[in-house]
Amino acid sequence: MNAVAPLVDDDHADLLAQIRAARVYEVAQVSALEPAPLLDERLGRPVLLKREDQQSVFSFKLRGAYNRMVQLDAAQRARGVVAASAGNHAQGVALAAAKLGIRATIVMPVTAPQLKVDAVRRFGGAMVDVVLAGDSYSDAQAAAAQLQAERGAVFVHPFDDPAVIAGQGTVALEILRQHPGPLEAVFVPVGGGGLAAGVAACIKALRPAVRVIGVQAADSDAMARSLDAGERVVLDEVGLFADGTAVKQVGALTFALCRQHLDAMLRVDADAVCAAIRDIYQDTRSVPEPAGALALAGLKQYAAAHGGGAGALVAIVSGANMNFDRLRFVAERAELGEQREAVFAVTIPEERGSFRRFCAALGRHAITEFNYRIGDARSAHIFVGVCIARRGEREALAAAFCAQQFDVLDLTDDELAKLHLRHMIGGRSPLARDERLYRFEFPERPGALTDFLGRLHPDWNVSLFHYRNHGADHGRILVGLQVPAAELPLLRQFLAALGYPHVDESAHPAYRRLLRS
Structure with a gap:
């Protein structure tokens, strides 16, 4: 401070x-x-x-805008006013202009939320003209100053008055x-x-x-x-x-x-x-x-x-x-701001049993996001978000991954990962042979995703996995399983016994175009 x-x-x-x-x-x-x-x-x-x-x-903002404009004399009101604003001061000026019968030109940056631009026009009605200029308030202020000088109008400053x-x-x-x-x-x-x-x-x-x-x-x-x-x-x-x-x-x-x-x-x-x-x-x-x-x-x-x-x-x-x-x-960012979510990139060996060891390291933590796409014959790279109650759990999770001999990268404070990388995992993989794509739903409760992962058939390799917590009552998962054609009857039996609602998306055109080799 x-x-x-x-x-x-x-x-x-x-x-x-x-x-x-x-x-x-x-x-x-x-x-x-x-x-x-x-x-x-x-x-x-x-x-x-x-x-x-x-x-x-x-x-x-209507407090200051109205208090300034209500003090204008008759000659000043006749000349009209000019204002610059990112949005909220503009709405105050617009409301004051409509109430006091004063013509107003309001300059807003082009980056102003459309919600605010529309509100200015609504509050001001016929008394207000909106001009969009520049990327910030300071840019809009420069354009407004030029208009004010040209017209001889009164400038209603959003703060320095x-x-x-x-x-x-x-x-x-x-x-x-x-x-x-x-x-x-x-x-x-x-x-x-x-x-x-x-x-x-x-x-x-x-x-x-x-x-x-x-x-x-x-x-x-x-x-x-x-x-x-x-x-x-x-x-x-x-x-x-x-x-x-x-x-x-x-x-x-x-x-x-x-x-x-x-x-x-x-x-x-x-x-x-x-x-x-x-x-x-x-x-x-x-x-x-x-x-x-x-x-x-x-x-x-x-x-x-x-x-x-x-x-x-x-x-x-x-x-x-x-x-x-x-x-x-x-x-998406509120959990990170409260330090209630930890984000990791974890590399595990591409071998039988490693996925289960990864799930064991997660324990009963609620999962916020889980992304995986097969891409290497030797190792698998997983992007996972985990709910935590305190910062110490973040270090404990990293230690649990390391104890399983997994390489781990803590991305909780990494802007590139939080803004972009979490959405860019995927693509075609020549290793994803005999891949079958399924979409599942399961009741959303602590440990539910870990339970689901633990029930997947151990003889079929997971080639794609995506899960993201949307705060709903049911979790939604997209899973790629490598199942030879001869074992499809066994797959159908397994899915029936699994008991979760599911949809076979293997023929989906977007999947075939973007993910399937």
């Missing part, structure tokens, strides 16, 4: 007054501060979630009113710094003993790097998973306020964010966007490093504008 050096003087003494006077409740609601009992139990600390994902635009910061700061006022009891720390997601600046300034003015900790994605850490350097820095690239905080350079005003009022900054990786998304879902049955789960990911990191404290920990769930197709990635 990076401690933030405070400034000596306070040039923003009137910010609290601006926060108190902010006109946000013409469009925003007082969002809930909800307990998270499952997280409480796991972390051994009281955890509260500030549910800004419950706003009408599914994020806190006193009225915007004051609007976002109302989140902190609500937290302090909703939880007057012991409060140790409030965790805030940080992109450009508008929410962090407003929340930190407010809390430090009213309850200075409460820690305010900013959280950034490790690949979009402009504020953390700037605070480390003592000056604003510009990132060459930003990660786009947490697109709501993908900012190359923080604001001058937000940097000064965060430098003065934030107690610390934390960086978290994508796996930790995915685990936090799942945690929020399990406690609330809602699904935040990646940026919306940043604060909780940081809270968990803090709780792991700090024992029992003097009060509750609060995470601001800042938004829920999640593209549905991202859920596949989130579900």
Whole structure:
């Protein structure tokens, strides 16, 4: 955790007054501060979630956008406004434009989730034009600045504006009113710094003993790097998973306020964010966007490093504008982020009995994924994912594989393996003679896959195996068995005795084209 050096003087003494006077409740609601009992139990600390994902635009951004635009005079409103946003600020501007009758042009990066682009058009209606430009917020901001200069319109900044910061700061006022009891720390997601600046300034003015900790994605850490350097820095690239905080350079005003009022900054990786998304879902049955789960990911990191404290920990769930197709990635990486899955590449000798010894080494661990394709007459390479309850089990499994004289490579922290290699095992093999392909279903329970593997006929070689846990009631397996034609009657008898529903896919056209020699 990076401690933030405070400034000596306070040039923003009137910010609290601006926060108190902010006109946000013409469009925003007082969002809930909800307990998270499952997280409480796991972390051994009281955890509260500030549910800004419950706003009408599914994020806190409408607070600052509306507070800025409602203060425009008649001449400024007539000229219209221009804004740049990765999505959530754009929705706030669009809603404010429709409510106040102000024409708005909103520039969004081409990488913005389609869900957010569509929402901007829906909230703004005829009052809003959407322009897509650049790959990040900073690129969109440059295009918006050019449009603003050409048209003489008012630029509504997503974070580096006193009225915007004051609007976002109302989140902190609500937290302090909703939880007057012991409060140790409030965790805030940080992109450009508008929410962090407003929340930190407010809390430090009213309850200075409460820690305010900013959280950034490790690949979009402009504020953390700037605070480390003592000056604003510009990132060459930003990660786009947490697109709501993908900012190359923080604001001058937000940097000064965060430098003065934030107690610390934390960086978290994508796996930790995915685990936090799942945690929020399990406690609330809602699904935040990646940026919306940043604060909780940081809270968990803090709780792991700090024992029992003097009060509750609060995470601001800042938004829920999640593209549905991202859920596949989130579900896959959440177990890794929680260190509940270990991933290995294991090489075993291509000889009778080695597969059973491999299964014995797995023990009763639940399997999340199992990939194998015959490719070498001497050895077999297996990609396996295993559920673990603690990190020590990962080392124990590796030791169990080594005890069987298997070569093992721990890939749990390997990005290439997690993103790509796990999906690329296969292909044609000249060794897969007399191969028969079957698809099986079996009840999904701990040890079920190991039981299935143990019941396979020992005289038939396994030439292909794929299993992936989908979280359903039934597991699904694809198996290639090398069975000579003369033994097909025995195979049919074996399958009948096995008792699992199965389908013969040996004639499937995709299998014949992609896998069969």
